[in-house]
Structure formats: C-alpha cells, structure tokens
Amino acid sequence: MESSAADRPQILWTPPPEQVAACRLTDYQRWLRERKGLGFDDYHELWRWSVAELEDFWRTIWDYFQIQADGSPEPVLGGAGMPGAEWFARARLNYAEHVFRQATADRPALVVREEGSEAREVSWDELRRASGAIAATLKDHGVRAGDRVASYLPNRMETVAAFLACASIGAVWSSCAPDMGISVLLDRWRQIEPSVLLATDSYRYNGKVHDRRETVEKLLRALPSVATVIHVPGPLAQEGNLDWPGMLPWSDAVNVEPDLGFQRLPFDHPLWIVYSSGTTGLPKAMAHGHGGIVITHLKTLALQHDLRPGDRLLFLGGTGWIVWNLQVGGLLVGATIVLYDGNPAWPDPQALWRFLDRHGVTLFGCGAAYLVACMKQGL
Numbered sequence: 544m545e546s547s548a549a550d551r552p553q554i555l556w557t558p559p560p561e562q563v564a565a566c567r568l569t570d571y572q573r574w575l576r577e578r579k580g581l582g583f584d585d586y587h588e589l590w591r592w593s594v595a596e597l598e599d600f601w602r603t604i605w606d607y608f609q610i611q612a613d614g615s616p617e618p619v620l621g622g623a624g625m626p627g628a629e630w631f632a633r634a635r636l637n638y639a640e641h642v643f644r645q646a647t648a649d650r651p652a653l654v655v656r657e658e659g660s661e662a663r664e665v666s667w668d669e670l671r672r673a674s675g676a677i678a679a680t681l682k683d684h685g686v687r688a689g690d691r692v693a694s695y696l697p698n699r700m701e702t703v704a705a706f707l708a709c710a711s712i713g714a715v716w717s718s719c720a721p722d723m724g725i726s727v728l729l730d731r732w733r734q735i736e737p738s739v740l741l742a743t744d745s746y747r748y749n750g751k752v753h754d755r756r757e758t759v760e761k762l763l764r765a766l767p768s769v770a771t772v773i774h775v776p777g778p779l780a781q782e783g784n785l786d787w788p789g790m791l792p793w794s795d796a797v798n799v800e801p802d803l804g805f806q807r808l809p810f811d812h813p814l815w816i817v818y819s820s821g822t823t824g825l826p827k828a829m830a831h832g833h834g835g836i837v838i839t840h841l842k843t844l845a846l847q848h849d850l851r852p853g854d855r856l857l858f859l860g861g862t863g864w865i866v867w868n869l870q871v872g873g874l875l876v877g878a879t880i881v882l883y884d885g886n887p888a889w890p891d892p893q894a895l896w897r898f899l900d901r902h903g904v905t906l907f908g909c910g911a912a913y914l915v916a917c918m919k920q921g922l
Contacts, residue, residue, distance in 0.1 A: 566849045574607055597623070601630070601838065608841045611644065612636040612834075613807050631810040631834055638814050638833045639711040640805035641841075643671060645877040650853065652874060654902055655700045658747040658885025659778075662902060665700050670707070673700070675801025677708035677773075680791070683799070684771045686739060688713025688806060691816070693737035693769075695728070695759065697721055697746045698862055698884040701775045701793060703871060705741050706815075713806045714739075715830070716815040720863035721746050722753070725761045731818050734828050736768035744785065745777035749886040752778045756785065763787060810834030817865055840872035850906055852877035857899065858908035859887055866908060878906075887913060892920040 563569060572589060575581040581603075583589040593600040598619040605616050612634040621629040646652070646667035653670065656662035686692065692714045696702040702718070709716045717735055719728055721743055742759045745752050756779065763769060772790045774780075811832035818826035844850040856873040857880070860866040873880045881904055887895035899907055 567845045567851060568847070568849065571607055571846055575603060578606075579603060604838055604842050605631075608838070608845070610634075610636060610838065611640060629811070634810050634834065635807040636810065636834055636837065637711065637713075637805040637807050638837050639674070639707045639803075640807075641837050642707060642710075642874045643667075643803070643805075645852070645874060646671060647852075647877070651879050653700055653703060654855065654879060654881040656881075656883050656885075656898065657697070657699060658750075658889065662898070670700070670704055671803060672801050673704035673797055674707040674711065675803030676797040676799050677705050678711050678804075679799050679802035680773075680796045681708060681714060681739065682712060682802065684739065684791075686712065686714050688808065688812070689715065690739075691715045691717060691735045691737040692739045692741070693732050693735075694718040694862065695721055695723075695740065695742040695755070695762070696775055696862060697743060697777075698867065698882045699775070700882070702741075702862055703880075703882070705773070706871065708803075710814060710833070711803055711805050713808050713812060715813045717817075718815070718862045718867065720861035721755050722748070722861065723863055725758050725765075727821075728758070728762060729765055730821060730825050731828070732762075732766060734825070735816055737766065738768055739771045739773065740766070740769045741773045741775060742787075743775045743777040745779035747778055747885060749889050754779055759787060808833055815868060817868065836868075836872070837875065840869070840875050843869075844872055844878075845876045848906060850876050850878050854878040854905045855881050855903055856906045856908075857881035857883055857904045859883060859895070859913060860908075860910065870908075888916065888920075892917065892922060896922065 572583060583592065602616060602619050614633045614635050616631055616634050619631060621632050648667070651664035652667045653665035654662055655665055681692070692709045694702060694705060694716065706716050717732065717737065719731060740762065744756050745754050763772065770789055772787045773793060773796050774785060774787065774790050775793045811834065813830040814833045814836050816828050816830050818828055820826065850856060850873060856870060856878050858866045858870040870880050881902060883895065883898065
C-alpha cells in the first residue's frame with residue numbers, strides 16, 4: 544500500500560542546483576559516463592547499479608580515486624560467499640601512503656585543540672616527520688608487520704602520528720580512550736597481546752586533570768606481551784618520575800632520523816582492530832584491512848560527504864569510538880582534520896560552537912547526546 548503525500552516526511556532542505564553540479568558525486572557520475580559509457584538518470588538508479596553490480600562498481604571506485612598499489616586489481620571479488628569473500632586479492636597497498644600523497648604546503652594537515660590550551664595548526668611536514676620518527680623507533684624496537692600496537696591516548700596530534708607510523712610499517716593499531724577503566728581495557732587488549740603501548744599519564748576534561756598513571760601501571764602488570772611503553776606527556780608529566788618498565792619518552796621516540804617508507808601489504812592486511820560494545824560477553828575484536836578502509840573511506844568521505852581539499856572535518860568523539868578512525872580518514876581526501884580534545888561544553892555550553900566558527904569547520908559530526916544537551920540549553 545502506497546503512502547499518501549501527507550504521510551511522507553517533510554523535506555527540510557534541498558541543495559541548490561549549483562551545489563549539486565559542483566559536488567564530487569556529480570563529478571563521479573560524469574566520469575562514469577565519459578570513461579565507462581555508464582549513464583544514470585538519477586541518484587537512485589546509480590545506487591541500484593552500485594549494489595547490483597558490485598565488482599563493476601568497486602572497480603570504478605578504484606580507478607576514479609587512482610588507488611596506488613602493486614599487483615593487479617583483477618579479480619575484484621574472489622567469490623561472493625560470506626564468510627570467505629576475498630576482495631582485490633592480487634593487490635598490495637598501504638593506507639598511510641594514500642594519506643601522505645595528499646601532503647601540501649598550502650594547508651595544514653591538522654588543527655589540534657586540547658582543553659586548557661589554544662588551538663594550533665600542524666603542517667603536513669610536521670606530521671610526516673613525527674610519523675616517520677615513530678615508525679623508525681617502532682622498527683628499532685622490533686615491531687614488524689602484523690604486530691599489535693595499543694594506544695591509550697587522548698585526541699592529540701601524537702595519536703594521529705603514531706597511528707600513521709603503525710600503518711606505514713604494517714603494524715596493527717588498537718585504540719582505547721583514556722577515560723576507559725582497567726577492566727574495559729583488559730577485556731580488549733588481552734585478546735590481541737600488544738607488544739607496544741602508547742600511554743599518557745593524565746588528561747584534562749571539564750576543567751579537571753584526570754590521573755591515569757595507576758591505570759597504566761595495572762595495564763603493564765596484566766599485559767606481559769608489552770615490551771615497550773612510549774609515554775606521551777600529559778598535565779601530570781612533571782609530578783615525579785614514572786617507573787613504567789620499558790618506558791621511552793615521546794621526546795626520545797621522535798628524536799631519531801625519520802624513516803617513513805610505505806610497506807605495501809595484502810589488501811586485507813589488518814590496519815586496526817576495533818571492538819563491539821561488550822554487552823553480550825567480552826567485546827568482539829574486529830580487524831579492518833588496509834585496502835577495505837582506503838577504498839571505503841574514499842567512497843564515503845568524498846562521494847557521500849562531499850569532502851575535499853580545503854574542507855575541515857571535526858567529529859566530536861574520543862579515541863575509543865570508531866568515528867575517530869573515520870575522522871582520520873579525512874586525510875585520505877586532502878581535508879584538514881580538526882582534533883577537539885576535552886568537554887565541548889566547557890567552560891560554557893557555546894564553547895564548541897564558537898570553536899567551529901573560528902576555525903572554519905565545514906563538516907561537523909557528533910553523537911545525539913551532545914545535540915540533546917544543546918537543545919536543553921536552548922542553543
């Protein structure tokens with residue numbers, strides 16, 4: 544039974560024709576018509592083709608975004624059964640290589656704001672040097688492709704640099720936010736046995752300093768696989784010497800000759816491990832591969848979010864939430880990612896909105912709880 548016009552949701556906004564003409568999705572449709580002889584009357588026809596002709600669709604995404612890889616993109620899909628489907632089995636690539644091909648001196652890679660501090664811009668050159676130095680340090684400490692690296696860090700430049708360092712050498716990243724407690728951390732990291740832990744001593748939230756030193760000490764006693772701890776200093780870094788076994792200060796870890804090569808890996812080589820909520824037992828560890836994330840984030844962020852060089856992306860969330868991973872993906876399309884660490888309503892409910900305006904954020908994402916809180920404040 545078809546619904547009447549009165550039953551249909553009201554359209555709140557429609558993009559003007561000039562915006563539609565200039566968006567990335569329109570450019571992709573134009574490319575399909577000119578390069579592949581594929582024409583579609585509207586978005587829904589394009590969508591139906593994309594889900595009906597999986598191999599053709601994803602091969603065009605590969606070509607349109609000029610994926611850099613060794614080997615061949617053919618066959619696109621080796622068997623469609625689940626589980627067992629194998630995508631781009633003959634291709635080898637690297638996530639970090641696709642990030643740094645966007646490097647430019649014309650705009651920053653990051654804008655970083657930590658609670659209690661002024662925001663600062665991080666150039667692509669600074670990000671490259673930090674990532675290259677951490678990659679060299681990890682290799683010097685025996686980390687190889689497939690080894691797991693755990694991160695217990697806030698939403699800072701160091702976190703992004705360390706992640707890209709891991710990706711460049713094929714180490715597998717696993718991040719938890721510093722507000723997570725010891726049992727939550729161990730439920731996740733005991734499953735993957737990390738050899739390196741990046742950890743902070745403390746962080747600021749809602750105008751207060753939160754001490755994480757004891758939590759890190761408990762982690763190290765419970766995770767015998769950890770041989771090296773890279774300490775990223777927080778507000779309490781100067782209050783006494785830390786005695787974490789295998790500790791290497793961040794300042795030492797980046798004070799080496801950068802070595803940012805890009806090891807091209809099988810398409811499904813794990814890039815990071817994320818986790819389910821753990822409401823029905825232990826959190827389920829889920830590995831996402833280099834290739835799947837590269838091609839999916841390019842498609843999602845460029846075509847569906849119309850993100851491009853010159854845009855600024857901020858997704859409000861901690862480093863233990865999957866949207867942090869998506870936000871870093873903004874670098875794949877040349878956008879500047881904006882890291883906002885701290886309470887968005889401190890020192891007042893309009894703090895984040897002023898920040899978004901001041902720093903020219905063009906794409907903003909958040910959870911519903913923040914919007915509800917703003918509504919209650921009359922914003």
